[in-house]
Amino acid sequence: MKIGVPKEIKNSEYRVALLPAGVQTLVAHGHEVYIEKLAGIGSGIADNEYTEAGAIVLASAKEVYERADMIVKIKEPQLSEYNLLKENQIVFTYFHFSANRELTLAMLKRKIIAFAYETLQLENGDLPCLTPMSEVAGRMAVHQGAKYLEEPMHGRGILLGGVPGVSPAEVVVIGAGIVGANACKMAAGLGANVTVLDVNLDRLRYLDDIMPPNVHTLMSNSYTIRESVLKADLVISSILLRGAKSPCLISRELVSKMKQGAVIVDVAIDQGGSVETSRPTTHDDPTYVVDGVVHYCVTNMPGAVARTSTYALTNATLPYILVLANSGFRKAIDQFYPLKRALNMLSGDLVIKEVAETFNLPYKQIL
Numbered sequence: 226m227k228i229g230v231p232k233e234i235k236n237s238e239y240r241v242a243l244l245p246a247g248v249q250t251l252v253a254h255g256h257e258v259y260i261e262k263l264a265g266i267g268s269g270i271a272d273n274e275y276t277e278a279g280a281i282v283l284a285s286a287k288e289v290y291e292r293a294d295m296i297v298k299i300k301e302p303q304l305s306e307y308n309l310l311k312e313n314q315i316v317f318t319y320f321h322f323s324a325n326r327e328l329t330l331a332m333l334k335r336k337i338i339a340f341a342y343e344t345l346q347l348e349n350g351d352l353p354c355l356t357p358m359s360e361v362a363g364r365m366a367v368h369q370g371a372k373y374l375e376e377p378m379h380g381r382g383i384l385l386g387g388v389p390g391v392s393p394a395e396v397v398v399i400g401a402g403i404v405g406a407n408a409c410k411m412a413a414g415l416g417a418n419v420t421v422l423d424v425n426l427d428r429l430r431y432l433d434d435i436m437p438p439n440v441h442t443l444m445s446n447s448y449t450i451r452e453s454v455l456k457a458d459l460v461i462s463s464i465l466l467r468g469a470k471s472p473c474l475i476s477r478e479l480v481s482k483m484k485q486g487a488v489i490v491d492v493a494i495d496q497g498g499s500v501e502t503s504r505p506t507t508h509d510d511p512t513y514v515v516d517g518v519v520h521y522c523v524t525n526m527p528g529a530v531a532r533t534s535t536y537a538l539t540n541a542t543l544p545y546i547l548v549l550a551n552s553g554f555r556k557a558i559d560q561f562y563p564l565k566r567a568l569n570m571l572s573g574d575l576v577i578k579e580v581a582e583t584f585n586l587p588y589k590q591i592l
Contacts, residue, residue, distance in 0.1 A: 226550040227257045229293025231286040232264040235300045237508030239267025239531035240538065242297040242318070245278035247543045252279035256550050261289045268535040290314075297546055299538070300525055301328055312336040313572055315554055317546060319343055319358075322569060323470040323583040324497040329575070333586075336573040338554055342538075343495075344468045344577060345545060345567035352467065353563070354545070356403050357537035361527040363407025363463065366490040369526075370396070370459040371415065373488045373512060373519050380519055381486030383458050386416025393417045393439075397457040399450065399474060399499070401428045401442070404463035404492050412459075413440045420453050450474055455482060460489045462499045468569075468579035470497040477501045477515075485517040494522040558591065565591070 228251060230243045241264050243251075248258045258280040262272060272282045283289050290296065290309035298318035302310065310316065313336065320341040322329045332339055342354035367385075374380035374394065387393035396412040398405045401423035412419045413436060422445035423429055429442040443449050454460055454475060460483075464471050471493040480489070480502050493499040494506075502515045506522045508529055513520055527534035545564060549557050558565040569577045574589040581588035 227292055227294045228550060229259045229289040229296050230264055231289045232261040233299050234303050235525060238300055238525050238528040240299045240528055240535045241265040241268050242299050244539050245274045247539055248275055248278040248280045251550060254551055259283050259289050259292050261286050268531045307331050310335040310337050320569060321495045322580045326584050332570055333573055339570035340567040341569045345563050347563055354541050357541050358527045359403035360407050361534050362492050363404035364411045365526050366408050366461045366492055367411035369521050370488050370490050373521055379514055380488055381458055394458040395456050396459045397453045398461045400463035401432055408461045409436055409440050413437050422449060451479060454479055458487055463492045464499045468577050470583045471499040473499055473501050475500040480518050481516040483518050488519045490521045494524050
């Protein structure tokens with residue numbers, strides 16, 4: 226199979242979808258790999274490292290898309306890339322369709338075969354291609370929250386861990402999954418007083434066992450969310466429903482009653498956000514203020530730490546790229562459950578129910 230890796234063009238996106246080690250593996254299995262010039266530079270990988278591993282470096286994205294049977298990316302195709310896509314071309318990337326109707330309709334029109342990292346799922350329910358970036362985003366959420374709590378950033382002027390004689394910050398984490406657990410770990414390590422909410426009691430019991438004493442678990446419902454958010458200096462929302470739009474858990478009215486200078490980091494923004502006042506932002510312009518509350522809603526948080534993120538993500542994605550390349554997509558979805566779950570679109574048909582329901586679009590069930 227001919228596999229293409231274009232340079233990412235989303236704002237401040239420095240990751241790359243394939244390492245030289247991955248190129249070497251694919252070439253050893255008889256595949257051709259095309260890399261756009263400078264695709265790896267943001268992650269510290271030079272073109273000659275790819276050529277030495279067996280890749281062919283091309284001068285433009287157009288050439289990569291024209292030659293490739295399968296495109297491997299990090300982020301969803303951007304507007305300028307739409308017309309480069311070919312009918313029945315496999316595209317394997319983070320799509321997050323439920324957060325973007327325009328993208329969904331455009332990809333259906335292009336009749337691509339869309340596999341999404343974020344919906345690839347194991348039989349036990351784990352999301353292995355989402356996990357590494359969730360780990361990064363959870364840890365980054367605390368770093369960013371701590372920074373934007375500073376007075377020059379329009380925050381409350383609070384140090385997360387406090388100092389002797391001064392109370393630490395109140396950090397509230399909504400969602401006790403991978404993002405939430407990593408956020409708790411970071412915030413607790415800095416000395417904050419942390420409350421984590423979730424609807425899964427077993428998950429809360431697990432975190433209660435492994436987290437330090439300054440992490441407190443709380444059953445999530447509308448009452449406890451409201452009470453927790455009102456006392457919070459920093460709120461980190463990490464809600465994820467596989468393939469679906471994130472539910473809105475914090476209303477505009479609740480935001481208006483939060484502490485002045487409090488910070489919200491909405492990690493769920495990739496799936497539409499879970500705060501009514503959230504809207505996507507970029508690393509160039511990451512925050513805005515609503516009712517005195519600082520909102521950080523960057524849709525590609527891990528892109529800022531590209532070296533760490535690229536290596537972490539490609540460790541997880543390469544085995545599935547190899548299966549698709551070796552088997553072809555039809556055999557892969559027939560015989561390999563995780564890739565069947567990753568398939569979102571098939572040549573103009575939407576085959577993921579959650580996205581179809583989000584936008585009231587026709588849905589085709591695949592066997």
